[in-house]
Amino acid sequence: MDDTLVALGSLASFRRKALNVPVVAITGSVGKTTTKDLTRAALGMTRTVHATPDNLNNRIGVPLTLLSMPTEVDVIVVEMGSNEPGEISTLSAIARPDIAVVTTVGESHLDRLGSLEGVLDEKLDLFRSMTEGGRCVVGDEPVELVEAAQAICSDLRIAGYSEELIQI
Numbered sequence: 001m002d003d004t005l006v007a008l009g010s011l012a013s014f015r016r017k018a019l020n021v022p023v024v025a026i027t028g029s030v031g032k033t034t035t036k037d038l039t040r041a042a043l044g045m046t047r048t049v050h051a052t053p054d055n056l057n058n059r060i061g062v063p064l065t066l067l068s069m070p071t072e073v074d075v076i077v078v079e080m081g082s083n084e085p086g087e088i089s090t091l092s093a094i095a096r097p098d099i100a101v102v103t104t105v106g107e108s109h110l111d112r113l114g115s116l117e118g119v120l121d122e123k124l125d126l127f128r129s130m131t132e133g134g135r136c137v138v139g140d141e142p143v144e145l146v147e148a149a150q151a152i153c154s155d156l157r158i159a160g161y162s163e164e165l166i167q168i
Contacts (some may be wrong), residue, residue, distance in 0.1 A: 005059050012063030013094045021073055023095050027080040027088055027126050028103025028139075031117060032057060035103050036079040047074035057081035062091045080133040082114055082122050092129035100126045105145045120144055127152045 011108045017022065024043075027037050040051040050069040057079040063077055080091045092100070105120045107147060113119045127136050127149065136153035138145050140160025149156055 008063045008067075009090065010093045012066040013093065013096075013155070015069070016066050016076075016095060019069065019071065020075070021076060023076045023078060023096045024099040024101065025078045025080055025092060025095055025097035025126055026101040026103065027057075027082070027107035027123055029108040029123070030078050031103035032081060035101060036077055039101075040077045043077065043119065045074055048072060048103060049075050051077040052079040053078060057080070058083060059087065063094060068094060071168060076125060082109060082113070085118065085122060086125075087140065088126040092126045095128060095133060096131050098131050098158050099137065100130050102126060102145060104141070105141045105142060108118070116144075122150060124148055124152060133167045 004024055020030050024039060026032055026039065028035070036052060050065070050066045050073045056064065057065055062080060065136045066076070069076055078095050078097070080088055080095070082088050102123045103117065104125055107116065109119060110116070112114070113122055130136070133157045135157065136149055137157045137159060138149045140146060140158050140162065146158055
């Protein structure tokens with residue numbers, strides 16, 4: 001292969017398929033690392049969890065997270081960031097998440113993604129490469145995120161502060 005990033009991604013994708021454990025992927029304009037850390041801590045109470053170290057959430061960090069996971073792991077939590085259009089699509093195709101979380105969509109990376117619509121579309125790419133029957137989770141704001149997720153996801157959970165969102 002001429003492109004080392006493509007080779008790294010291919011190796012990581014192979015590793016993910018070989019171990020066949022659930023993958024939780026997290027992206028968003030803000031809150032990715034905190035959400036990843038809280039998810040790792042919560043799941044770690046009853047499971048063996050492997051998670052993205054720090055915020056290594058790019059085309060190098062995500063593959064390295066998958067390649068470094070031990071064989072005895074119950075779930076993987078992967079943080080995904082975007083520095084250019086199409087990066088989330090590439091990363092989610094490698095990780096193939098079973099659960100995908102978009103924390104929020106905001107003005108981060110407008111310089112590279114062009115508009116809020118561009119940021120929204122980039123983040124929604126996480127849902128487009130999920131495993132069949134996967135679960136989507138979004139925050140309740142902005143409304144455009146919720147509406148777009150409803151159009152893409154068959155199993156959607158919406159997290160927020162309103163009483164009607166509480167699911168027990």
